Amino acid sequence: MFLSGDRPYMTARLADFLNGYIEFREFDPKELHLLEALRTLRMMHYAAWIARRWNDPAFPQAFPWFNTGRYWDEHILALREQAALMDEPPLVWD
Numbered sequence: 001m002f003l004s005g006d007r008p009y010m011t012a013r014l015a016d017f018l019n020g021y022i023e024f025r026e027f028d029p030k031e032l033h034l035l036e037a038l039r040t041l042r043m044m045h046y047a048a049w050i051a052r053r054w055n056d057p058a059f060p061q062a063f064p065w066f067n068t069g070r071y072w073d074e075h076i077l078a079l080r081e082q083a084a085l086m087d088e089p090p091l092v093w094d
Helices: 007-021 029-052 058-062 069-087
Strands: none
Touching: 029 069
């Protein structure tokens, strides 16, 4: 979620994030290829979390867009975009 936008913007934010991160913990740049896969997993887990809780009366009120065709069309499109991003080279951290 922190790294969204076009590739140059994401690369700059990645540098900001990792420069702060390495003050507390080491980071192996070989793991950068996992970013888009983990983002895709987060998107899928979020939708699954709502679906699992849908019978709770609070959930249809809190997420009224969840059971609409538009939401699912957009969700599928986003997952297709993620699949394409996973085929691209990972972001580079200098």
